[in-house]
Structure formats: C-alpha cells, structure tokens
Amino acid sequence: MKPNNTRYNLMELMVCVAARQLEDGKTSVIGTGMPLSAAMLAQKTASPNLVILFEAGGVAPILQTLPISVADSNTQTGAILHTSMDVIFEACQRGTIDYTFLGGAQIDMYGNINSSMIGKDYDHPKVRLPGSGGANDLASLCWKTLIITPHDKRRFTNKLDFLTSPGYLTGPGARERAGLPAGGGPYKVISTLALMGYDPETKRMRVESLHPGVTKEIVVENTGFEMLFVDPLPETPEPTDHELKVLREEVDPLRLVIGKPGQ
Amino acid sequence: MNEQAQSVSTQERLFSSPNVEDARSFFMQKPRTLTSKLMSVSEAVDRYVHDGDYIASGGFGGVRIASAVLHEMVRKHKKNLGLAGHTATHDFQILAAGRCFNRCDVAYIVGLEMRGLSPNARRYVESGAVKMTEWSNATLAWRYKAASMGVPFLPTRVLMGTDIIKYSAAKEIECPFTGQRLMAVPALFPDVAIIHVHRADMYGNCQIDGITIADYDVGRSAKRVIISTERLVDTDEIRKEPLKTLLPFWLVDAVCHVPYGSYPGNMPYEYFSDEDHLAEWMEVEQDMGAFEKFLDKYIYGVRDFSEYLELKGGEARMAELRELEPLKRDADEVVTRAGGSR
Numbered sequence: 001m002k003p004n005n006t007r008y009n010l011m012e013l014m015v016c017v018a019a020r021q022l023e024d025g026k027t028s029v030i031g032t033g034m035p036l037s038a039a040m041l042a043q044k045t046a047s048p049n050l051v052i053l054f055e056a057g058g059v060a061p062i063l064q065t066l067p068i069s070v071a072d073s074n075t076q077t078g079a080i081l082h083t084s085m086d087v088i089f090e091a092c093q094r095g096t097i098d099y100t101f102l103g104g105a106q107i108d109m110y111g112n113i114n115s116s117m118i119g120k121d122y123d124h125p126k127v128r129l130p131g132s133g134g135a136n137d138l139a140s141l142c143w144k145t146l147i148i149t150p151h152d153k154r155r156f157t158n159k160l161d162f163l164t165s166p167g168y169l170t171g172p173g174a175r176e177r178a179g180l181p182a183g184g185g186p187y188k189v190i191s192t193l194a195l196m197g198y199d200p201e202t203k204r205m206r207v208e209s210l211h212p213g214v215t216k217e218i219v220v221e222n223t224g225f226e227m228l229f230v231d232p233l234p235e236t237p238e239p240t241d242h243e244l245k246v247l248r249e250e251v252d253p254l255r256l257v258i259g260k261p262g263q
Numbered sequence: 264m265n266e267q268a269q270s271v272s273t274q275e276r277l278f279s280s281p282n283v284e285d286a287r288s289f290f291m292q293k294p295r296t297l298t299s300k301l302m303s304v305s306e307a308v309d310r311y312v313h314d315g316d317y318i319a320s321g322g323f324g325g326v327r328i329a330s331a332v333l334h335e336m337v338r339k340h341k342k343n344l345g346l347a348g349h350t351a352t353h354d355f356q357i358l359a360a361g362r363c364f365n366r367c368d369v370a371y372i373v374g375l376e377m378r379g380l381s382p383n384a385r386r387y388v389e390s391g392a393v394k395m396t397e398w399s400n401a402t403l404a405w406r407y408k409a410a411s412m413g414v415p416f417l418p419t420r421v422l423m424g425t426d427i428i429k430y431s432a433a434k435e436i437e438c439p440f441t442g443q444r445l446m447a448v449p450a451l452f453p454d455v456a457i458i459h460v461h462r463a464d465m466y467g468n469c470q471i472d473g474i475t476i477a478d479y480d481v482g483r484s485a486k487r488v489i490i491s492t493e494r495l496v497d498t499d500e501i502r503k504e505p506l507k508t509l510l511p512f513w514l515v516d517a518v519c520h521v522p523y524g525s526y527p528g529n530m531p532y533e534y535f536s537d538e539d540h541l542a543e544w545m546e547v548e549q550d551m552g553a554f555e556k557f558l559d560k561y562i563y564g565v566r567d568f569s570e571y572l573e574l575k576g577g578e579a580r581m582a583e584l585r586e587l588e589p590l591k592r593d594a595d596e597v598v599t600r601a602g603g604s605r
Contacts, residue, residue: 032377055400056323056350057474065589068377068538071323071350073531073590076473084475086408089401093420112425116397122430128388130374132427133350137401140421163426178424179435179444256377
C-alpha cells in the first residue's frame with residue numbers, strides 16, 4: 001500500500017501514529033528502530049516527559065541522535081542514571097514500567113510475537129532470527145506492550161512458528177493462568193495499514209482505525225487470521241506538518257528508519 | 264510432555280552446572296594475592312582459554328566488547344567453546360567466523376540490531392553446528408546474578424506461556440511463601456569472562472564509565488576473568504572514584520592493555536563504533552570466498568590486534584571515531600537541542 005499523497009511515506013505515517021500512543025508522564029523501555037523513533041518523536045511533540053529507559057542500562061537520557069543499539073553512547077547522553085541490565089528488568093518486574101515498544105517477525109491474533117525462527121523444526125530452522133533479546137521479558141513484565149510492524153499475511157499469521165514473547169497467549173486469563181504478572185499484556189499494534197488494539201472481552205486484535213486510503217477488505221486480505229473491527233471504523237488522522245518536521249529534522253535526519261522502503 | 268521427559272530435556276539443555284558447592288570450592292582456591300597480572304592478549308588466551316571452555320563476553324555485542332581477546336581466540340583456533348549468547352552481536356559474529364563454539368545459551372544472537380542479520384552467523388547456526396538453548400536478556404542477566412550471589416537459581420516472572428520454555432533449561436516452581444508460579448533460572452558460572460574496561464591497574468582493579476550492562480555479575484560469576492583495558496593506571500587512580508570500580512583485583516586473572524580494544528565497537532566516552540567497517544563485514548560475509556580472504560587479511564594474517572587497527576586506518580581513523588563519540592567527559596559539552604525534551 002502506498003499512501004495516496006506525497007506528503008509522507010508509510011514509515012513516517014507509522015512512526016507518527018505510534019508516537020501518539022505514548023502518553024506523557026509514563027515510563028517506557030524501548031527497542032531500536034521504529035519503536036525508538038516513535039518514542040523520540042513522542043518526547044519532542046505531545047509527551048515531553050515520557051521517560052525512556054534502555055534495557056542495557058541507560059535511564060532517561062537526553063536523546064540527541066537516534067541510537068543504533070540499545071546500549072550505544074547515544075542511549076547514555078545526559079542520562080539521569082547509568083545502570084545495568086538487571087536493574088532495568090527488575091524495574092519492569094516490580095511493576096514500575098508502563099510501556100514497552102517492540103518489533104517482531106510474526107504476530108498472531110492475541111498479540112503473541114515470534115522473533116526466534118522461521119520454519120517448522122526448531123533444530124533446523126529455515127531462518128534463524130536473533131531470539132528474544134529483551135522482548136520476552138519486556139512483554140511479560142511491562143504493563144502495556146506496543147508493536148510496530150509492516151502488515152502482510154506472513155507477519156499477521158494464524159500460527160506462529162515460535163512463540164517468543166507473550167501476548168494474551170490463548171485468550172482471556174491465559175497470561176495469569178500461565179503465571180505471568182496480572183493485568184499486563186498487548187495494548188496497540190501499529191502497521192502499514194491500520195492502528196489496532198484488542199477487544200476487551202475476547203483479547204483478540206481489532207482494528208481501531210484504518211490508515212488513509214486503506215479499506216477493511218485490504219486489511220482482511222493481508223491478515224492471516226480473522227481480524228476484528230470497531231464499528232463505526234474511523235480513519236487514522238494523518239501526520240501533521242509539525243510531526244513530520246520534527247521527525248525528519250530532529251529524530252531521524254539520516255533517514256535510518258524513515259528512509260527504509262515500506263514492506 | 265511428562266515430567267521425566269521434561270527433566271531429561273532440561274538436563275540436555277543445561278550447558279554448565281549450577282552447583283554452588285563446586286563453585287565455592289573453585290573460588291576457595293583462587294589466589295587473593297596482590298600480584299601483577301599484566302600480560303599480552305596472546306598470553307592471556309593461552310593461559311586462560313581452553314578448548315571446550317564456556318565463555319561469557321562482556322559489554323553489549325557492539326558496545327564495549329573485548330574485540331582484541333575475541334580476535335585472539337579466533338587466531339588461536341579455539342574450538343568447541345560454549346558461549347553465552349547474551350546480547351551477542353559483533354562478538355558473536357567474530358567467534359562464528361572462527362567456528363569457535365558449538366553450544367550457545369541464546370538470548371540474542373545472529374543479528375546486529377539495526378544493522379541487520381549477519382549472513383555468516385546465520386549460516387553457522389542454521390547448519391546445525393551449534394547446539395542451542397533459549398533464554399532472554401533478563402534471564403541470562405539473572406543467571407549471572409544467581410551465580411554471583413552464590414545461589415543455584417533465581418526465581419523470575421518471565422518466559423512463562425511461551426515456546427522458549429520448551430527449549431530452555433528453566434523450570435517452573437511454586438513460591439513457598441505465596442504459592443505464586445515462578446520460573447527458576449539456574450546459576451551460570453562461565454569458565455572464562457572477557458571484559459573490556461576504561462581503566463585498570465596491573466592487579467586487576469578495574470573501572471567502567473557509563474552503563475555496566477551485565478558485567479558486574481559476569482565478572483563475579485566467571486571462574487577466570489580476562490580484562491582488556493583502554494588505559495593502564497596506578498591503583499591511586501582507582502581509589503579516587505571507588506564507586507566506578509567494576510571488579511576488585513582478586514577476581515581478575517589477566518590484565519591486557521589494549522587501547523581501542525573495543526574497535527569496531529563503540530567505547531562510551533572514548534570512541535564511537537566504526538559503522539563503515541561493520542557494514543563492510545556484513546557485506547563481505549555474503550560471499551564465503553571473499554569472507555575467507557577478509558579473515559586472512561584482518562585476523563589470521565596479522566600478529567596481533569594492533570596490526571588489525573593499523574590496517575583499518577590506525578591513529579587517523581581512531582581520531583575520527585573519537586570525534587564521532589557523543590559522550591564527553593565534561594558534562595557541559597552535552598548540549599540540549601532547542602525544541603528537545605527537558
């Protein structure tokens with residue numbers, strides 16, 4: 001899908017929509033790439049006091065340049081605390097972190113994520129992916145999990161090749177039954193086609209707004225499971241000129257994220 | 264899976280023993296004497312890294328890694344190592360290039376974060392040459408922490424409900440106080456830890472500036488510790504800021520003075536990563552023949568790490584990377600951008 005305009009590309013749209021989901025005055029542990037671009041944009045627009053922590057130990061830095069690693073010097077500039085990985089994950093486990101924002105290769109209707117492997121046989125994967133990193137920990141322990149990913153049938157799948165990080169697992173109550181902390185779980189998914197949340201009763205993914213020019217049919221065609229839709233179904237507000245200016249000039253001037261082709 | 268099958272599979276996937284009595288016996292005999300441990304990287308690897316050992320690599324993949332020690336392990340053809348794939352990126356890539364390890368505790372491997380997946384690391388792992396057990400960044404950090412606490416496991420609230428536990432050695436337990444279901448992760452005592460630091464004295468007292476990642480516990484859980492350091496300093500320097508000390512001398516076995524020892528990785532407050540070289544590495548890995556020539560040029564064909572640095576532009580290139588480093592020691596130099604937050 002190409003947006004029906006020349007003002008912004010799909011990456012820019014996703015990052016702007018994602019940034020709006022992060023409320024001011026909250027705490028977050030964020031991964032590199034699109035999630036971090038969104039969190040930086042949120043800080044520089046509507047949520048100046050969004051606290052960003054990095055799993056490697058950087059806490060509330062003054063982000064000047066988009067980090068390429070969750071440990072590099074750019075995650076540490078002007079920080080209020082330089083600490084260690086155990087301290088960050090323990091802050092999550094203790095219940096003090098509101099958001100985590102992740103990517104992933106596959107996602108299912110309950111927001112479960114695969115970042116470990118593609119293929120049917122664990123010992124002989126078609127593609128070996130990095131694994132959990134901190135994703136399992138963050139999706140288990142933070143209050144709200146956000147995912148940002150391109151939208152196609154391979155990624156939005158009915159059956160993950162490997163369940164790396166927990167969403168709502170098999171439905172209502174499943175996280176708690178498995179022993180995971182009560183009250184956490186998936187919150188939003190931002191894709192190239194839509195903004196999605198979760199139905200409070202069934203814990204299944206549902207479209208909350210369609211990006212400009214996208215129809216329900218297009219979402220259905222590009223989703224490997226039965227997607228739910230809110231009714232009435234609004235259109236995602238377009239990026240504002242201000243959001244785009246800040247994103248292009250201050251967050252990602254080298255176009256490391258927003259310069260990637262929309263997949 | 265019945266309980267017996269589960270337990271067999273757990274044992275198979277546990278690459279190191281969490282037995283704390285064995286660890287105490289080892290640590291009891293480890294010398295505490297204040298002696299110089301200064302030696303070359305080559306000597307340190309000869310003395311302290313043996314084929315089959317389990318290795319923990321400090322830092323975070325491409326940030327504050329002991330590149331010189333990793334290169335030496337490849338140059339010396341170390342084989343059948345176990346590896347903690349904890350935030351392992353360029354360090355993993357180096358050891359995969361040497362086909363040095365055959366088992367790996369996986370939290371993060373094969374990828375280099377935003378730089379993409381390493382073609383050669385993928386080939387190595389997908390070939391089936393490496394036996395793997397699945398974990399996460401928190402659980403490997405807590406496994407080091409359990410070991411450094413001297414307890415056989417720590418209870419956690421992660422991994423549950425996922426496929427990771429099928430391919431992990433973690434075990435579910437019940438809290439004796441609350442009845443809460445918990446995931447127990449076993450203590451991890453590596454045979455050897457390799458950690459790059461900002462400054463160390465010849466005895467092994469060493470300090471890090473900036474985030475410490477998991478190295479506080481990596482250095483305490485490992486049986487043997489090799490430190491490479493940007494600067495060699497007097498103990499008086501260490502005593503000026505004791506809060507920055509990562510490890511006291513008696514935990515450390517070898518101190519190697521290696522300026523730019525994290526190259527091409529980032530060394531906070533010193534130099535930024537060489538993204539051009541990391542990109543070159545990824546690119547050349549696509550072709551096995553070209554990659555073998557590349558390794559001959561930069562690792563097998565040089566005497567030591569300083570020759571590699573010379574090939575990569577020496578002092579002139581290092582000066583450029585110092586310029587690119589955003590963290591400055593003088594806090595006033597951190598500029599808040601107008602329109603930025605706070």
